[in-house]
Amino acid sequence: MAAGWVASCVAWTAATSAALWSAAPTPDPSAALAPAALALSADFVLETADNQGTETVSGALSFVPGGDVCVAVKRPTSQEMHLSRRELVILYPDRDLAFVAHVAPNHAPPMLDALAAGIADPGSTLPSSSKLLERRRAEGNLFTRWRVVDEGGQEMGEMRTGESRGGVFSIDLLDQAGHPQRRFSFGDRVRVGARSVPRTVEAEYFAPGGARTRRERWTLANVIRFDQRAPSIGCARLGPQTKVQELPW
Amino acid sequence: MSRPSGFLKWASTSTVVAVVAGALILLPALQRPVLAQQSWAPPPAGPPPGQPGYGYAPPPVDAGRAAAEGVQDANADINGTLWFFVGCLGIIGIAVAYFADPSPPPARLMGKSSEYVMIYTTSYKSEGKSIQGRHAIYGCLVGTAIGVAIYIILVVAILKSANDMSTVN
Numbered sequence: 038m039a040a041g042w043v044a045s046c047v048a049w050t051a052a053t054s055a056a057l058w059s060a061a062p063t064p065d066p067s068a069a070l071a072p073a074a075l076a077l078s079a080d081f082v083l084e085t086a087d088n089q090g091t092e093t094v095s096g097a098l099s100f101v102p103g104g105d106v107c108v109a110v111k112r113p114t115s116q117e118m119h120l121s122r123r124e125l126v127i128l129y130p131d132r133d134l135a136f137v138a139h140v141a142p143n144h145a146p147p148m149l150d151a152l153a154a155g156i157a158d159p160g161s162t163l164p165s166s167s168k169l170l171e172r173r174r175a176e177g178n179l180f181t182r183w184r185v186v187d188e189g190g191q192e193m194g195e196m197r198t199g200e201s202r203g204g205v206f207s208i209d210l211l212d213q214a215g216h217p218q219r220r221f222s223f224g225d226r227v228r229v230g231a232r233s234v235p236r237t238v239e240a241e242y243f244a245p246g247g248a249r250t251r252r253e254r255w256t257l258a259n260v261i262r263f264d265q266r267a268p269s270i271g272c273a274r275l276g277p278q279t280k281v282q283e284l285p286w
Numbered sequence: 287m288s289r290p291s292g293f294l295k296w297a298s299t300s301t302v303v304a305v306v307a308g309a310l311i312l313l314p315a316l317q318r319p320v321l322a323q324q325s326w327a328p329p330p331a332g333p334p335p336g337q338p339g340y341g342y343a344p345p346p347v348d349a350g351r352a353a354a355e356g357v358q359d360a361n362a363d364i365n366g367t368l369w370f371f372v373g374c375l376g377i378i379g380i381a382v383a384y385f386a387d388p389s390p391p392p393a394r395l396m397g398k399s400s401e402y403v404m405i406y407t408t409s410y411k412s413e414g415k416s417i418q419g420r421h422a423i424y425g426c427l428v429g430t431a432i433g434v435a436i437y438i439i440l441v442v443a444i445l446k447s448a449n450d451m452s453t454v455n
Contacts, residue, residue: 118392242363
């Protein structure tokens with residue numbers, strides 16, 4: 038039992054770390070979610086704004102013990118997504134059609150990086166060879182700067198975090214030239230088990246030159262501890278008649 | 287002394303020709319394969335107005351939009367500079383660029399139709415690989431050019447010093 042729990046925690050930490058650090062060539066937090074309390078359920082609204090316009094997606098999601106994430110999208114298109122270390126399944130229940138993407142062993146696992154960034158401890162997401170540049174207190178908040186250095190000694194950029202008594206409220210990732218790559222801002226937090234979960238997450242994504250290309254705003258409601266006895270929602274369970282199609286990944 | 291100088295001329299000309307020919311062959315192949323597959327032909331017509339279509343009709347998807355967004359997001363997400371430096375490693379760098387498969391963030395597939403997901407993912411990966419490969423080749427070419435330049439400078443310097451020595455003797 039204990040061994041299984043530890044294994045699932047390790048798997049989750051490895052999965053989130055790999056996903057977030059490989060998703061962007063620059064440092065990306067949202068990596069290691071510490072072992073405790075990785076099980077939660079919530080309703081969500083995701084607003085995305087880019088130069089194509091603004092879109093809103095809503096539904097419910099669960100962080101399942103063991104490191105998987107299940108998402109039940111209700112609007113605008115009914116959809117279920119199951120994200121695990123080695124597979125991404127997208128099910129369209131109305132059409133009984135599923136896309137299955139197999140993730141290669143050397144490939145980063147699929148991950149909702151903005152949410153993972155809000156739940157993870159930013160310091161634990163960094164490669165071990167990273168260096169602390171500055172740690173200062175101002176107006177009751179703690180501000181930290183890290184130079185991110187990968188295992189090969191290659192400098193990847195800088196990570197800046199702001200932390201209040203309630204938890205981390207901002208993470209900035211900059212490239213070597215000092216251009217922003219990603220910026221995560223977190224709203225007020227709610228306690229779920231041993232973990233503090235932000236009710237709002239705003240993620241801004243920047244092009245290599247520093248121009249903002251996309252903004253995501255996640256709003257979580259009814260955040261509760263995941264109930265293992267309740268039937269899991271949105272985990273894309275395939276039926277015998279489900280048409281399965283391979284999704285290149 | 288005419289032989290070494292002739293050889294040098296021949297070597298540098300051959301190198302330049304090889305690099306330019308390689309670039310001319312490889313670069314067009316890397317230019318946006320997804321967009322290249324699109325045509326200007328009008329989309330296939332659906333059933334006439336007022337008449338029902340037969341069979342299951344999936345929701346309409348603007349395939350062009352899905353492909354364009356995949357291309358655009360890949361352009362925004364993939365760091366060309368990084369792949370340029372990877373390309374400086376030479377053939378190994380280019381191979382890495384072609385074997386490393388970029389994948390779109392799953393959040394971008396949420397709430398999208400199946401047709402959109404398939405087209406977007408395919409175009410994102412295709413464009414991503416193209417960007418990686420293109421920048422790795424640029425890096426390789428620049429690295430090679432710098433290497434060749436250094437080599438030529440060294441050879442000229444050696445020949446010159448040998449020439450000077452033979453003149454003194």
